[in-house]
Amino acid sequence: MKTRIGVILVLWLCGCAAAAERPFFAFCMDTHDTKKRDVKQQTEMLKQLGYAGCGHLWLKGLEQRVEAMKGSGLKLFQVYLKIDLKKAKPIDEEQLKKVLPLLKPHKTQLALLVGGGKRSDPSLDEKAVKIIGRIADLAEPHGVSIVLYPHTNDWLEKCSDGVRVAKKINRPGVVGVMFNLCHWMKRDDNRDLDAVLKQAKPWLMAVSISGSDKPEEVRKGKGNWIQPLGEGSYEIGQFLKALDKIEYKGAVGLQCYGLRGDAAVHLEKSIKAWRSLPR
Numbered sequence: 001m002k003t004r005i006g007v008i009l010v011l012w013l014c015g016c017a018a019a020a021e022r023p024f025f026a027f028c029m030d031t032h033d034t035k036k037r038d039v040k041q042q043t044e045m046l047k048q049l050g051y052a053g054c055g056h057l058w059l060k061g062l063e064q065r066v067e068a069m070k071g072s073g074l075k076l077f078q079v080y081l082k083i084d085l086k087k088a089k090p091i092d093e094e095q096l097k098k099v100l101p102l103l104k105p106h107k108t109q110l111a112l113l114v115g116g117g118k119r120s121d122p123s124l125d126e127k128a129v130k131i132i133g134r135i136a137d138l139a140e141p142h143g144v145s146i147v148l149y150p151h152t153n154d155w156l157e158k159c160s161d162g163v164r165v166a167k168k169i170n171r172p173g174v175v176g177v178m179f180n181l182c183h184w185m186k187r188d189d190n191r192d193l194d195a196v197l198k199q200a201k202p203w204l205m206a207v208s209i210s211g212s213d214k215p216e217e218v219r220k221g222k223g224n225w226i227q228p229l230g231e232g233s234y235e236i237g238q239f240l241k242a243l244d245k246i247e248y249k250g251a252v253g254l255q256c257y258g259l260r261g262d263a264a265v266h267l268e269k270s271i272k273a274w275r276s277l278p279r
Helices: 002-021 039-049 062-069 093-106 122-142 159-169 181-187 193-203 215-219 236-245 263-276
Strands: 024-027 053-057 075-084 109-115 145-148 175-180 204-209 252-255
Touching: 024 075, 024 263, 039 053, 039 062, 039 263, 053 062, 062 075, 062 093, 075 093, 075 122, 093 122, 109 122, 109 204, 122 145, 122 159, 122 175, 145 159, 145 204, 159 175, 159 193, 175 181, 175 193, 181 204, 181 215, 193 204, 193 236, 204 236, 252 263
Parallel strands: 024 053, 024 252, 053 075, 075 109, 109 145, 145 175, 175 204, 204 252
Antiparallel strands: none
8 A cells, every 4th residue: 555655645746846847837828818808817816727937028017917917836836028120219118127126036038029121031140149138138137037938020030049149148047048849830940859859959948839730731821830739730749859859848838829719618628638748
């Protein structure tokens, strides 16, 4: 009997350890929610469903988000910011300075979407390095790090763009990159997923996933690139195996942008699919 209990305990602890290695959080879950939940209701929903936390779009409403999450046990993993390289003031420094202390308890990442130039144009690297370095200077004292978020049709469009810029900034652990499965599906010319992740490994600080159709279908405009996890023709287990190869143990974000209907419905589908995956 004692042996049986011991085996069960070991298995339970191993399961907990595996889950702890890759915390699972949701972002953009509020953009198309037909229930139009406020941040308090979103927090309650995510906690009830078993998510580790969430991401927050832009600086607006961030104070309310942080307040709503107090005492919930959930983590604010990321805050997304747009940087426009064409603007004389690419970020609102005063607003950023105001909110950074709120993010310290969460050790939040600022996920930067960088636009304002021709896609992947290295001639703007110097300007980007200066701007991102300045943001890092403001964030680091608060334990807040920076991840460069590749986004379709932006200047920083591919994971390799983020790696190139992160190398030039050269502040490991403070400035890194994020790999977004949906944007790789849509725009990256390098279809070798293992090679993309291997290149990113020294700088990789975050990843995002979603259900999706196969990359070739998405690239031809015939596939849906953002679906609830477990839906679509792409086997998401392939991606998790690729993460295993580079020994990535960080958080995984669930991309929910554009998913319509009651957010609780698709979030429940996704976390059930996540729990059924080896990780």
